[in-house]
Amino acid sequence: MVLRNVYMDNNATTPLHPEVKKELVKAMEVFGNPSSMHQFGQAAKVMMKEARESVASFIGSSPEEIIFTGSGSEANNTVLSILACPARQCSFSGAGKYNKVITSVIEHPCVMETVKCLSDRSIEVKYISVDKYGKIKMDELEQELKKGPALVSIMTANNEIGTIQDIKKISEIVHQYGSLFHTDAVQAVGKIPIDVNDLGVDFLTMSAHKIYGPKGIGALYIHRDTPFCPLIRGGHQEGGRRAGTENTLGIVGFGKAVQLRKEEMTAEHDRLLKYKEKLREGLKNRIEHIYFNGHPEDSLANTLNVSFPGAEGESILLYLDLEGIAVSTGSACASGSLDPSHVLLSTGIPIENAHGSIRISMGRETSEEDIDYMLDVLPGIIKKIRDMSTVSMGSVGGIK
Amino acid sequence: MNAKIDWAYSEKLKEHFINPRNVLEDEESYQDDGKGIVGNMKCGDEMLIVIKVDKEKGIITDCKWKTYGCASAIASTSILSEMVIGMTLEDAYNISPKDIAKELGGLPVHKVHCSVLGDKALKAAINDYYSRNGMEDKVKKEEARVVCHCMNVTDHEIEEAVLDGARSFLDIQEKTKAGTVCADCKEEIIDLLDKYKKKHFEA
Numbered sequence: 001m002v003l004r005n006v007y008m009d010n011n012a013t014t015p016l017h018p019e020v021k022k023e024l025v026k027a028m029e030v031f032g033n034p035s036s037m038h039q040f041g042q043a044a045k046v047m048m049k050e051a052r053e054s055v056a057s058f059i060g061s062s063p064e065e066i067i068f069t070g071s072g073s074e075a076n077n078t079v080l081s082i083l084a085c086p087a088r089q090c091s092f093s094g095a096g097k098y099n100k101v102i103t104s105v106i107e108h109p110c111v112m113e114t115v116k117c118l119s120d121r122s123i124e125v126k127y128i129s130v131d132k133y134g135k136i137k138m139d140e141l142e143q144e145l146k147k148g149p150a151l152v153s154i155m156t157a158n159n160e161i162g163t164i165q166d167i168k169k170i171s172e173i174v175h176q177y178g179s180l181f182h183t184d185a186v187q188a189v190g191k192i193p194i195d196v197n198d199l200g201v202d203f204l205t206m207s208a209h210k211i212y213g214p215k216g217i218g219a220l221y222i223h224r225d226t227p228f229c230p231l232i233r234g235g236h237q238e239g240g241r242r243a244g245t246e247n248t249l250g251i252v253g254f255g256k257a258v259q260l261r262k263e264e265m266t267a268e269h270d271r272l273l274k275y276k277e278k279l280r281e282g283l284k285n286r287i288e289h290i291y292f293n294g295h296p297e298d299s300l301a302n303t304l305n306v307s308f309p310g311a312e313g314e315s316i317l318l319y320l321d322l323e324g325i326a327v328s329t330g331s332a333c334a335s336g337s338l339d340p341s342h343v344l345l346s347t348g349i350p351i352e353n354a355h356g357s358i359r360i361s362m363g364r365e366t367s368e369e370d371i372d373y374m375l376d377v378l379p380g381i382i383k384k385i386r387d388m389s390t391v392s393m394g395s396v397g398g399i400k
Numbered sequence: 401m402n403a404k405i406d407w408a409y410s411e412k413l414k415e416h417f418i419n420p421r422n423v424l425e426d427e428e429s430y431q432d433d434g435k436g437i438v439g440n441m442k443c444g445d446e447m448l449i450v451i452k453v454d455k456e457k458g459i460i461t462d463c464k465w466k467t468y469g470c471a472s473a474i475a476s477t478s479i480l481s482e483m484v485i486g487m488t489l490e491d492a493y494n495i496s497p498k499d500i501a502k503e504l505g506g507l508p509v510h511k512v513h514c515s516v517l518g519d520k521a522l523k524a525a526i527n528d529y530y531s532r533n534g535m536e537d538k539v540k541k542e543e544a545r546v547v548c549h550c551m552n553v554t555d556h557e558i559e560e561a562v563l564d565g566a567r568s569f570l571d572i573q574e575k576t577k578a579g580t581v582c583a584d585c586k587e588e589i590i591d592l593l594d595k596y597k598k599k600h601f602e603a
Contacts, residue, residue: 090554279475312444317418318407322418331470331580339581340444355444372516388423390437390446 006224006370008344010085010208010302011159011365012328013126016253017212017364024214024255026052027249033239035245044248055219059259060195069222072186072207075220076153077180078231078242080114082122083151085229094227098180100150104136104348106158108184112342115153127228128154133295134163134347136170147178152181156188156204158181160330160343160359162296162303164192171200180226186210186218190261191269191300191308202226208250212364213257217250221344261379264364273363275371279360280304282375287382291353293344302362304332305344305352307379313340316358319381325374330357352391403446409471416475421482424464426452432464434532436524438517443550443581444467445469445514447477449521453489453529460484460492465518472511476500493526493540495519509578517552550581553594562596567591 007015016024023247027047032040034048047061056063057094080101082085088096103115105127119125126144129137136154144150167183174181182203185194186338189204190211196204208214222228224358228241283290283306292304308316312329320327330341332355339345340354360374403582407414414426424430432450439446445468452462463481467474493497497516501507507516523540542555553576559564561575572589573580579589 057492308466312469312473315474318417318471322409352444375441388420388466388474390439390448390466 004370005372006325006366006373008360008362008370008374009326009328010366011162011361013209013215013255014212014363015044015365016214017257017260017273019260019346020213020253020256024249024253026214027252034248039196048246048248048251051251054107054259055206057261057266058194059189059206059221061221062224063242064222064239065196065221067222067241068246068254069218069220069242070216070247072184072205072210072218073108074231075107075205075207075218076182076184077114079205080111080118080151080153081231083116083180083182083227084230086123090229092227092229094180094229096152098149100126100146100148102128102141102150102152102179104128104130104132104154104186105154106130106160106163106343108159111153111155111184111201127148128325130346131165132347132349134158134161134293134296134343135295138164138169138173141170142177145179149177150179152179154181154183156183156185156194157191157293157300158343159187160232160341161305161347161359162187162297162300164188165296166263167199167297175200187300190258190265191302193265196221196223196342208254208257209255210275212262214250214253217247217254219254261284267300268364273367274365275362275368276301278371279374282371283378286375286379291349293347293349293353293357300361303356304360304365306347306360307344308382308386308392309350309352309356309358309381310389311356312338313357314391315385316356316378316381319384320358320377323377323381325347325377327358329358330359331355407471408508409475410507412479412503412505413472413475413507416478416504417471418476420474422462422464422478422485424448427466430464431496431523433441434525434527434529436521436526436528438520438524438552439468440549440552443552444474445517445518447473449477449518449525451522451525451529451600452485455533458489460487460489462578463522465521467518470511472504473506473517476504476516477518477521478506479503484522485534487527489529493523508596520552548576548578548581548585551577551579555579558589558592562593563600566593567597572596 019338030043030046030047034045052066056066082100083098086099101115115125128140156167171181180202183201183204186207189206202223207218230241232243237246291307313329317329330344332340344354433453434451437448448466450464451460463483465477465482467477497519500516525541544556544579547555557576561572565570566575572578577584
């Protein structure tokens with residue numbers, strides 16, 4: 001029997017787009033340092049300039065407002081660490097002003113851990129809670145903003161449950177109270193339309209490998225009037241905002257990836273939304289005791305997070321892997337940590353639903369056959385696991 | 401990629417996960433001589449073990465189980481059920497998590513504490529058998545008492561950790577993983593820490 005390969009973990013990372021791959025192979029011939037004045041350097045510089053323009057135009061910014069980083073995590077670290085620095089003896093024009101951070105309880109670990117570190121360094125940190133769908137509680141945010149200027153960091157779309165925040169509205173409120181606003185849009189850019197001018201954000205983080213580009217390259221949008229201070233110093237690269245010889249190959253791949261997103265995004269969104277509904281209905285009809293996590297509408301089209309109480313997530317993931325299907329889970333066991341997903345728990349779901357959750361994240365290569373295959377395979381796996389589980393699902397046996 | 405699936409687990413563990421042995425299929429009609437259940441949903445593991453006993457010889461003749469948990473939780477209960485059939489109650493009682501991990505061909509370190517609960521469920525089942533058969537004298541009171549229910553860490557293990565150099569709650573967390581999930585036991589651990597520090601290191 002030939003096993004199918006069904007990759008449904010696109011929020012973790014995506015396969016390289018074949019066109020990006022071609023572009024990378026071409027770009028490998030260009031080895032010069034973009035800072036060099038000779039022709040080798042200039043060739044690399046031209047290549048990088050085009051990529052920067054491509055990324056900038058994709059989110060409606062100007063090229064000077066984009067800096068490339070080593071990852072989305074680095075971009076997030078940069079904004080949080082630098083702006084929340086309480087030092088007053090510093091040339092950075094915002095120094096000492098934004099010495100408080102407001103963030104949410106459902107951010108990515110690279111924000112959570114950085115903010116925790118800031119808190120350890122005596123910087124005030126406030127966490128805004130979310131409702132049962134994972135939406136930011138706006139009244140809580142406003143209460144905090146009233147207390148004084150802060151740096152606010154709230155993600156555009158959540159990586160685990162797919163919930164999309166009303167970034168434009170959050171941005172307006174934040175600015176109304178004289179604070180600065182950063183959004184981690186790593187999961188949103190390339191999946192939903194993002195225009196920084198429309199959203200009115202000061203900073204926005206993105207990453208290439210979530211949109212069929214290469215790994216090890218992220219980007220940060222910094223509004224031209226926003227104060228800034230580099231995290232990595234010691235070079236004039238990126239307008240003095242991020243030192244280190246540029247990852248030219250990564251940058252070229254990023255540029256090509258967003259260019260392709262422009263062409264493919266809209267049609268793909270509609271297609272994946274249909275698949276998601278098919279999957280949701282299909283699973284609901286085939287499996288008893290099933291719960292969907294995240295917002296029913298304001299959610300990424302590619303992401304479906306679902307809980308099966310009585311079945312533990314790592315077991316579901318591994319049995320699916322044996323059938324060739326790749327997903328991820330919010331269970332503690334699979335994460336290497338000891339706690340189930342902080343995102344799921346923040347939405348107030350029971351702990352056994354968090355342990356028994358899987359995230360299905362589709363992508364440009366997902367086909368309708370993949371959805372049918374998933375619907376064929378998953379109910380049997382849930383039944384198998386529930387049949388040997390101590391957690392009784394009553395007399396229904398866990399399967400319709 | 402499909403030729404060989406390489407997880408963090410041994411081949412033997414994978415094999416037991418894929419084909420679990422001795423799963424308790426019909427709980428209602430199974431005539432057990434002893435039954436034990438341990439675990440905690442907070443940590444995401446729970447195990448039930450039932451045994452049948454040859455009363456004359458004191459030998460376990462059948463062992464069935466149910467487990468809620470990850471792959472290593474399922475596989476470790478499965479392999480334990482195979483290990484104990486034909487074993488004397490005495491020997492079965494002395495099986496340790498280490499013995500189970502060894503039989504499985506090793507376990508990732510972070511999995512040993514949380515996913516190997518089978519030995520404790522088995523001990524509970526054996527004690528249950530003794531109680532039901534008027535052999536209260538044989539019921540072994542666990543000398544060790546579970547302090548951290550999420551990670552299933554006993555006061556004994558905390559004492560060992562102190563002897564091994566742990567001096568703070570953080571040290572205990574690092575060495576035993578106790579108190580790393582819900583931390584409801586934090587105060588109790590700190591009390592024990594003081595007690596054992598006094599017992600072993602203060603005159």
